[in-house]
Amino acid sequence: MSTDHKKPSALERLQSKIATNGQTQLKAISEVKERNSLVSAVNEASLDIELITPNPFQPRKVFDHEKIIELAEAIKENGLIQPIAVRAADDGYQIIAGERRFRACKYLGHTRIQAVIFDADDEATAMMAISENIDREDLTDYEVGQAIQNIAHLFKKKTELSRYTGKTRSDIYRYLAFNDLPDWVKGRLNGNPSLINRNNAQLLVSFFKEADYVESQHKEHVLAAFNMVEESALTQTLLIPKIRRLIRDAENPRRQSDNVVSKKYALNGKNVGGFSFDDNKVIIKLNSALITDEVANSIYQMVADALAELDAGSDN
Amino acid sequence: MQASQDNAYLCPIIAVYNQKGGVGKTTTVVNLAAEFGRKGCAVLVIDVDPQANASTHIGAIDPNLYEKNAIALFCDKKTRTDIAHLGALISQDVNDGFENVCYIPSTDQLDIVVTETLRIHSNRPLEELKARLTLLRDAFDVILIDCPPALSLLTGNAISAATHFMIPIDTSSDYSRTGWVNLMTYIKDKTPETNPDLVYLGALLTRHSESINVQKAIAQSFDELEMEMDLFPGVGKRLPVYIHTSTKVGEASVLREPIRKTARSNKVTKDYNDLADYLLETLSIQQSLKA
Structure with missing residues (x-):
């Protein structure tokens, strides 16, 4: 800053503006570089399929075997169009993205698979798997919840997590509620991830915290309601009201018995x-x-x- | 008045191209946008030049920093049908002097990403942009597309999506005239299937001076060439307004403002004002934000 009162000349004004423009651009470029530095592509290669292990952060729990066969047929016909993404792991490679393609190639008996090898750390691996999968319609809320849980610790604030995943903050809390469910519920979910949606996950967590909920007495009614959902005899929206109803009926049996015509x-x-x-x-x-x-x-x-x-x- | 009462108003989409670089495409888009905006039009500038010069000039934020940019106009399936996703691409953070102007920023990755993706995944690689802009046409009074200096897939998409196009010709040298024949042939080849109603607005002479003999000669020879080509209805006419040469154009690009703000009484300021007026009248462009 010049201290005299003379106005800067036109040339000086332009010079300083050009300098600012340049700085702004350099700053933006370095910011973007930093943003992308978690992951950097190394090279593409044909890898021995036996050296490849699945991604531990894979949010997808259930692989539909028929879909894998379908994909295998397509690969048989057209070849593997998009290489899978892997990173070097202990004595082989770990999948970052493309587990379905990997399974399909294995099904076809391929011994080698085309892969892009990334130099990615754990956090980036989780992020890539989740960002590849999170918006797919066929992923259940539970699977999305697991994936979000895996990367949640990478973010200081829930708002950042919400920004990264493109979900609203209240949705993030719903997804994270899956993690607070008791193990016996998680066990059911691992077998059938679509059993409970994120809304009910949150409702169930607060339901289990209610003072008059006694697990030893009421668990069977919760399980009964789960069964009804699985048999399509109950819609998800009515899950909690149904559980309350079952408990109430069990504790205050109405005189009305089963023989109603x-x-x-x-x-x-x-x-x-x-x-x-x-x-x-x-x-x-x-x-x-x-x-x-x-x-x-x-x-x-x-x-x-x-x-x-x-x-x-x-x-x- | 009449235009604003008409519910079926469909805004013109004006593409500005020439595969020769440095002929004044971006300068024209930027200053024309500012003039349209000043006259009360809701203006959208779409930057499909990977050099992103229009984005940098108009936008208050460096285009590198946008997570959403023009790539989504070609590659994101959601923007094809969902106006909300499309709307999320539009930025309103503009520099001073660009009132009523919005823009969709470009990125240096645009060419690579779009070309690779569309070649493999699109059934109609030349009509992706068109599908998106159709959704935006009733939200704006005029849309301007700044094209890259190349006959790429991006340019192909722009000429399929546009309703009108103009070609800036720099008369200070003979170079920008050279590629003109190729360009017109390309447009003539591509558009019959994808965009049969495309209207040629004419050539816009830039950095032009009628008092310099060589420039006068180039302008005249150019007129003759256009008449010989007989490619488009309207070929042979050049736009009635031409853009003078002025040092203030470069200065405005440094200051990131329309030339009107840098030099209000400059002849180039007047040129773009006149060009905007001519287009407002010829194309009956609506001025829905006029006070």
Whole structure:
């Protein structure tokens, strides 16, 4: 900064602006370099397939065998178009991205596979696997949750994690809730990752924390509700209300027992009344416009006779 | 008035190209955008030149720092149908003097990424940009595309997506005239399938001076060449406005502002004002933000 009061000349003004422009650009370039420095491509090569191990950070838990065969067919026809990404591991290579392609090539009995070898550390490996997979529609919430959990420690704040993954902050908390579920729930999820969505994961975590939840007594009802979801007898949205209902029914059994009969009367395909029968009462409902007085009387008489018979029986 | 009442207004998409570099493409896009904006048009500048000069000139943020850029206009499937994804690419962080102007920044990776991706994955590699811009047409009054100085896939996409195009010709040397025939042949070859309604606005003479004999001669020979070619309806006319030569153009590029801000009474400022007025009238461009 010059101290005299003279205005800078036009040349000086331009010189300083050019200097600033240059600095801005250099700063931006170095910032981008830093951003990309976690991962740097080394080279592409044909690798011995036996030297390759799967990515431990792979968020996908279940590989659909049919899909792998489908992919294998495509590779058989067209060759492997996109090489897989690996990094050097102890005495071989670890997959960063492309486990499905790897499995398909193995299925085809290939002994070598085309791969790009990256010089990537653990964090970058997790990030690449997650960023390759996180937006795929066929990945379940649980699998996305696992993947986010794997990289969560790399970020100081949840907002940064949310920015990196492109998920909202509240969604991040939902995904991370999977990790707080008890092991027996996680066990179910490992077998069937679509059992619980991220919403329910969060709801379940707070449900398990409720004062009147006693695991030893209530676990069976939770499992029962899971079974109903698996059998498509229950939608995910109703999971928690259903669990509460099952627990309440078990603790305050209603007098209504299992032998409930409920049938409908129909005429020309239209409901005209119903017949129900439980431990308390028998109800016959009929639209009276359809019934002559005679029929109504004979129903009354039939019941009266039956009661009279019971009466006579008890006399004996 | 009438234009703003018309619900079916579809904004013109004007592409500015010439595969010769340094003929004034970016200068024209940048200053024309500023003039349109000043006159109350909602302007979108699309920078598809990997050198990203228009992005740097208009934008307050270095184009390297954007995570979303013009690559997504070609390669991201989501932007093809989802206007929200497309809208996320548009930046409003512009330098002073660019009122009502938005832009989609370019990146030095644009050419490599787009060429590789489209060659392999696209069924219609020349029409990816067109699919996106169709979604944006009712959100702006005018869209300007700054093209790279090459007859690449990027240029091909730009001429398929544009409704109008103009070709800046630098008359200070004979070089930019040389590639003109190739360029017109390329456009003529590519557009019948992809963009049969493309309109040629004419040649825009830049750095031009009628008082210098060699420039006058080049302009005249150029007129004759255009008439001989007979490629497009309208060929043979050059734009009624030409851009003078001025040192202030370079100065404005350093200061990252429209030339109007650097030198309000400069003749180039007036040239771009007149060019904007001519296009507003000829193409009935809407001025929806006019106070």
